[in-house]
Amino acid sequence: xAERTTAPTASAASAATSSARRRGAAEARPVIELxxxxxxxxxxxxxxxxxxxxxVRIDExxxxxxxxxxxxxxxxxxxxLGCLDTLxxxxxxxxxxxxxxxxxxxxxxxRNRQIGFVFQQFHLLPSLSAERNVELPLVYAAVPADERRRxxxxxxxxxxxxxxxxxxxxxxSGGQQQRVAVARALVGEPTMILADEPTGNLDSVSTADVLxxxxxxxxxxxxxxxxxxxxxVAERARRIxxxxxxxxxxxxVTA
Amino acid sequence: xxxLETFRTSWAAVRSHALRSVLTVVGILIGxxxxxxxxxxxxxxxxxxxxxISALGSNLLIVSPGSTxxxxxxxxxxxxxxxxxxxxxxxxxxxxxxxxxxxxxxxKTSSQSLTAGSTNWTTxxxxxxxxxxxxxxxxxxxxxxxxxxxxxxxxDVVVLGSEAAQELFGRTVGVVGQTVTVxxxxxxxxxxxxxxxxxxxxxxxxxALVPMSTAQTQLSTGASSSxxxxxxxxxxxxxxxxxxxxxxxxxxxxxxxxxxxxxxxxISSQDALVSTATAVYxxxxxxxxxxxxxxxxVGGIGVMNIMLVSVTERTREIGLRKALGAPxxxxxxxxxxxxxILGLSGGVLGALVGSLxxxxxxxxxxSSVVVSPAAIGLSLGVSVAIGIVFGVYxxxxxxxxxxxxxxxxx
Ligand SMILES: Nc1ncnc2c1ncn2[C@@H]1O[C@H](COP(=O)(O)OP(=O)(O)O)[C@@H](O)[C@H]1O
Ligand SMILES: [Mg+2]
Numbered sequence: 001x002a003e004r005t006t007a008p009t010a011s012a013a014s015a016a017t018s019s020a021r022r023r024g025a026a027e028a029r030p031v032i033e034l035x036x037x038x039x040x041x042x043x044x045x046x047x048x049x050x051x052x053x054x055x056v057r058i059d060e061x062x063x064x065x066x067x068x069x070x071x072x073x074x075x076x077x078x079x080x081l082g083c084l085d086t087l088x089x090x091x092x093x094x095x096x097x098x099x100x101x102x103x104x105x106x107x108x109x110x111r112n113r114q115i116g117f118v119f120q121q122f123h124l125l126p127s128l129s130a131e132r133n134v135e136l137p138l139v140y141a142a143v144p145a146d147e148r149r150r151x152x153x154x155x156x157x158x159x160x161x162x163x164x165x166x167x168x169x170x171x172x173s174g175g176q177q178q179r180v181a182v183a184r185a186l187v188g189e190p191t192m193i194l195a196d197e198p199t200g201n202l203d204s205v206s207t208a209d210v211l212x213x214x215x216x217x218x219x220x221x222x223x224x225x226x227x228x229x230x231x232x233v234a235e236r237a238r239r240i241x242x243x244x245x246x247x248x249x250x251x252x253v254t255a
Numbered sequence: 256x257x258x259l260e261t262f263r264t265s266w267a268a269v270r271s272h273a274l275r276s277v278l279t280v281v282g283i284l285i286g287x288x289x290x291x292x293x294x295x296x297x298x299x300x301x302x303x304x305x306x307x308i309s310a311l312g313s314n315l316l317i318v319s320p321g322s323t324x325x326x327x328x329x330x331x332x333x334x335x336x337x338x339x340x341x342x343x344x345x346x347x348x349x350x351x352x353x354x355x356x357x358x359x360x361x362x363k364t365s366s367q368s369l370t371a372g373s374t375n376w377t378t379x380x381x382x383x384x385x386x387x388x389x390x391x392x393x394x395x396x397x398x399x400x401x402x403x404x405x406x407x408x409x410x411d412v413v414v415l416g417s418e419a420a421q422e423l424f425g426r427t428v429g430v431v432g433q434t435v436t437v438x439x440x441x442x443x444x445x446x447x448x449x450x451x452x453x454x455x456x457x458x459x460x461x462x463a464l465v466p467m468s469t470a471q472t473q474l475s476t477g478a479s480s481s482x483x484x485x486x487x488x489x490x491x492x493x494x495x496x497x498x499x500x501x502x503x504x505x506x507x508x509x510x511x512x513x514x515x516x517x518x519x520x521x522i523s524s525q526d527a528l529v530s531t532a533t534a535v536y537x538x539x540x541x542x543x544x545x546x547x548x549x550x551x552x553v554g555g556i557g558v559m560n561i562m563l564v565s566v567t568e569r570t571r572e573i574g575l576r577k578a579l580g581a582p583x584x585x586x587x588x589x590x591x592x593x594x595x596i597l598g599l600s601g602g603v604l605g606a607l608v609g610s611l612x613x614x615x616x617x618x619x620x621x622s623s624v625v626v627s628p629a630a631i632g633l634s635l636g637v638s639v640a641i642g643i644v645f646g647v648y649x650x651x652x653x654x655x656x657x658x659x660x661x662x663x664x665x
Contacts, residue, residue, distance in 0.1 A: 084578055085659040112580020123662070127271060139260055140580040146604050184579070197382040 030096070031192060031223050032058040032081055037090035039076050039246075050076045052246040053090065058225065060191070063218040065226045065237035073246040074227045078196045081225060082115055083107045086163045112140050116185030118195035130156060130180045131165040138186040155183035156187040159213055175206025182213050192223040199233055211236050265593035268565065269600070280601030281563040282554025283641060287605025287634045288612060289547035293540050294630040295613045299623030300536040314357075315390070316487040316499055317523050318343075318506070336511070338519040340480045341467065344384070346509050347487060355498040357532035358488040363481070364469045369463060370436040371423040378419050380437060380463045381483075383468020390488045393459075398431040398446030401466050409468040413442040416451045417461035435463070440473055452496050477649045487522075495524060509521040536622065553636070555645035558597050562590060562649035573653050574661025590650035591643055598642020602635040609634075 039051035050073045079085035123144040124133045134152040199207040242250040320339040344361040363382040388400045420427045433444045451459040471479040489498035613624040
């Protein structure tokens with residue numbers, strides 16, 4: 001804890017500032033709160049502490065980049081924020097609710113309704129068409145088939161793939177696949193987009209496409225957490241949180 | 256996730272490994288085919304037996320000369336002269352000593368050559384008493400049956416089975432009034448029996464019947480009073496064993512045999528017939544039930560094995576689905592339905608193979624095999640249940656995977 005370089009109050013204050021700037025006088029509402037978060041991985045007798053006690057607060061509508069070198073704990077943070085993994089110690093409140101109090105089915109519902117994921121490796125199902133991949137979150141939200149189809153197509157059109165409904169991932173370029181993944185992340189209209197190195201496997205043109213989509217999503221009021229190790233990418237966000245060796249090293253508002 | 260969507264997803268998974276899926280369900284296929292054959296044999300045997308029983312007459316006891324109960328074989332001569340006589344039949348007809356015997360018919364059978372015009376036909380000619388028709392549950396197609404006055408006068412009249420008539424005259428109508436020569440005597444055809452098919456040992460339609468007294472005087476080779484079979488009709492099915500006991504007592508008395516184990520006659524009932532007919536069925540049933548149980552077990556383990564492979568192969572997919580909001584229940588359902596589809600495929604293929612075998616088997620074992628819709632329905636239900644039972648463990652494992660571990664898998 002002594003190593004922490006950014007006080008939680010400072011982080012909260014900067015978040016409040018960015019939020020206030022966007023929404024005028026309205027009161028800032030925290031979506032994400034990590035308090036004293038620690039994560040220790042255990043494989044057999046070997047233990048590794050990937051998060052060494054961090055505090056983060058992110059308000060509704062913020063566009064935050066989490067930046068740091070490889071192995072610094074960025075993905076670990078994102079997995080915790082996305083309710084895909086749990087903390088070893090500390091607290092994670094999502095929309096004011098401590099996720100530790102929730103069971104698997106509740107967490108599934110949260111991932112389904114509130115969070116859209118974009119992964120570095122795209123994680124599309126190779127046997128399904130672009131449209132069917134994008135439909136998946138709606139399938140688990142029990143949306144009727146015809147509405148699912150309509151919304152999946154609208155999402156694909158929004159990411160510029162209006163002519164690729166029937167193509168399977170193998171028939172698409174990396175940039176196109178990541179755009180399908182973005183369409184899948186936004187089709188359920190979640191309040192929050194979590195992206196782990198979404199441009200890590202993309203060329204510069206595709207990177208620009210995907211980042212432009214994130215700008216749009218931010219403009220439409222979504223909370224975005226973008227994980228990257230490239231400064232160029234991180235600078236598209238309004239706030240950059242720097243991590244190193246499982247600790248937060250800096251938290252600054254850009255632009 | 257709706258059931259339709261679950262089914263669609265699981266079906267796609269099964270189809271993506273079509274060959275593997277088919278190989279997986281071979282065990283279930285064999286098991287279900289065996290179940291269908293087992294049930295089919297049971298029904299077929301029932302059908303065969305009831306056909307034989309109705310061909311033979313109901314509530315029937317059959318008295319034959321000689322004893323076949325001991326390992327010493329037949330006692331009392333078939334060749335040297337029958338131990339059963341017309342006097343026995345008369346004694347058995349007594350309402351005092353055998354009150355549960357409703358009717359008695361005697362039969363004295365020999366093989367004879369019949370001639371009609373230039374046509375020769377060798378068949379079994381039986382001297383019978385007038386009660387034969389009702390005791391054997393037969394009926395007359397045309398003309399009349401033998402009467403007691405035929406018997407009293409030893410008339411030279413004959414009633415032909417439909418097949419014997421066909422062989423002698425090339426037709427079964429218009430033969431009444433024709434003449435048939437047997438052992439040098441001319442007989443007038445007075446009637447033709449309605450067809451009855453065959454029982455286990457003989458063709459019931461290739462026969463010629465003459466009055467008992469005529470057979471004794473003109474066709475007899477051995478002792479003229481001996482008969483080959485006496486048929487007893489019990490008062491009801493429930494009185495069959497009472498009639499059996501009474502008939503046995505009467506015959507032991509008239510034959511003057513003190514020790515029942517020295518009986519020179521045999522009384523058999525349809526119970527005996529049924530047990531003979533079911534012997535084949537029982538052996539095959541034990542065999543097939545064993546095969547079915549073993550195959551279904553092996554098939555179920557096969558399904559479990561392949562489902563575990565399927566879960567492992569698709570760990571990343573499971574992780575992704577969970578990340579996108581699939582609750583554990585939806586994942587479990589998806590894999591359970593996949594296992595059920597595998598089971599059902601085995602069931603459907605097994606039902607096809609079983610039905611095909613049911614078509615071919617009767618020719619090989621000489622017993623009917625009846626494929627019933629109920630057996631097929633039951634089999635399909637069982638095959639689905641096996642898929643589900645053996646799919647529970649793999650599906651639960653899939654449902655329990657931690658989303659992040661699943662996603663990280665390469
Ligand atoms: N499942 C795991 N088991 C053990 N160590 C892990 C596991 N996942 C990540 N780590 C370790 O934790 C540290 C942080 O990993 P990660 O959060 O993936 O970093 P980043 O995304 O910043 O590259 C790394 O040193 C990594 O080796
Ligand atoms: Mg990472």
